Amino acid sequence: MTKRAVLALADGTTFEGRAFGATCELVGEVVFNTSMFGYQEILTDPSYVGQIVTMAYPEMGNVGANPEDEEAGQPHAVGMAVRSLTPQASNWRSKESLDAYLKRHGRAGIEGVDTRRLVRHLRTHGAQMGVISSDGHSAAALVERARTAPGMEGMDLATGVSTKTPYVFTTPSPDVFRSPNDPRPTPELRFDVVAYDYGLKRSMLQYLVDEGCRVTVVPSNTTAEEVLARKPHGVFLANGPGDPAAVKGADRTVAALLGKVPVFGICLGHQIMALALGGRTYKMKFGHRGANQPVKDLTTGKVEITAQNHGFAVDDASLKGKAVVTHINLNDGTVEGLAVPDARAFSVQYHPEASPGPHDARYLFARFAKLMAG
Structure with a gap:
């Protein structure tokens, strides 16, 4: 039996639908994602902490859920809004339905929503706080309740989701289509890399291992001195949620690392590197979330179709004379990549490990390995 659910936005707009997943009341920033698939990777991406994700594509749930597609051990998004939920998965890798998966993890969903209207509303009026409820209020x-909820600006969410203790990661990317009797060759681990966990995705670590890295993941508040004492070949700055300017001490720490070892940053790590260089970041109206964002590499002239998930951006004017802008978003001209050649440091705003388009951005991890090789 279906239960009525309501999605209420802080500006007074409401949407009615049917509850799925956990039947409860949850508050989060309502954002939209334009990807046609990959909803499990999206839900489990730590960058979505405290957010309710609206999927622009209408059909969701058709591939179910499975452990291999998780970017973390649990969903970090608090809720999900969809147009049409498929109750029965039709994928051979599925272990449970999307409804059961969200229910097991205590995350709320609302289906039957006019997501076209909702996405257009968020695009016009901006991402904002909202509530999903099936409690009859x-x-x-x-x-x-949505109006009085604190927003994302000024929120240090990265520290909250970061690992509390260091650990070593040496697992390469899985190949689910390869026979267990014919495993992929194990990469030779030539480099020791320290990865700052601001809310990292598992696939980023796997890509580093694929390039021959033994990765030591450290908490977001680890000092530069502690990292340099490990004598790493390079430092990786991961993605994560919230306001980059609010991550305690991160800009000063990264500033102390620049020029000492090669540094590679992705998403929040890219923004923190910009802050470390003396740049500024700002909250975007509705952000970039989806697997179809066009980015131009200014060094090659090539255009990449990228996966993105961020609500903050780097102010390019604040970086004049401090870094080279290497990539721009072709939709709105925002900064998508930086390089500091003298410091052997570079970063991208998008998620190269997601590889949504015909151009596999794995080459950026290879570029990091080349810097470490000298």
Whole structure:
């Protein structure tokens, strides 16, 4: 039996639908993602901490859920809004339905929503706080709860999701289509890399291992002195949620590392590197979330179709004379990549490990390995 659910936004707009997943009331920033698939990777990406994800593509749930596609051990998004939920998965890798998966993890979903209208509303009025509820509360009460909820600006969410203790990661990317009797050759681990966990995705670590890295993952508040004492070949700055300027001490730490060892940053790591160079970041109106963002590499002239998930961006004017802008977003001209050749450091705003388009951005991990090789 279906249960009525309501999605209420802070600006007073409400959407009615049917509850799936956990039947409860959860608050989060309502954002939209334009990907056609990959909803499990999206839900488990730590960058979505505290957010309710609206999927622009109408059909969701058709491939179910499985452990191999998780970017973390649990969903980090608090909720999900979809147009049409498929109750029965039709994928050979599926272990459970999307409904059961969210229910098991205590995350709320709402289906039957006019997601086209919702996406257009967020695009026009901006991402904002909202509430998913199936508890029968009035729309006015839910709107008031959304209105009084704290927003993402000024929130240090990265520290909260970061690992509390260092650990070593040496597992390469899985090949689910390869026979267990014919395993992929194990990479030779030539480099020792320290990865700052601001909310990293598992696939990023796997790509580093594929390039021959033994990765030591450290908490976000680890000092530069502690990292340099490990004598790493390079330092990786991971993705993560929230406001980059609010991550305690991260800019000063990265500033102390630049020029000492090669540094590679992705997403939040890219933004923190910009702050370490003396640049600025700002909150975007609705951000970039999806697997179809066009990015131009200014060094080659090539255009990449990229996967992205961020609500903050780097102010290019603040980096004049401090870094070279290497990539730009072709939709809005925002900064998508930086390089500091003298410091052997570079970063990208998008997620190269997701490889959504015909051009596999794995080459960026190979570029990092080349820097470490000298």
